[in-house]
Amino acid sequence: MKKRHSITKWKGLLFAMLWTISLGMFAQNITISGNVKDDTGLEVIGATIIVEGNATTGTTTDIDGN
16 A cells, blocks of 8 residues: 555656646747837847847847837
8 A cells, every 4th residue: 555655646746847847848938029229219220139148049130120
C-alpha cells in the first residue's frame, strides 16, 4: 500500500512540473506595435528596436516608422 501512494505522489509531481513548463512556453508570444517619431514628430525610417536584455531579438521600422 505504501508503494502505491509513492507512485501516485511522483505522478502528481511530474504532472505539476510539466504543466508549469508549458505555461512558460505560451507566455513567450506577444505582439507589440507602435510608431517611432523624432523630437519634431516625424517618423523615423529604419530605426532599430531591440528587446531589452536580449540583443538578438528585435526589428527595424519601415518607411512610415511602424
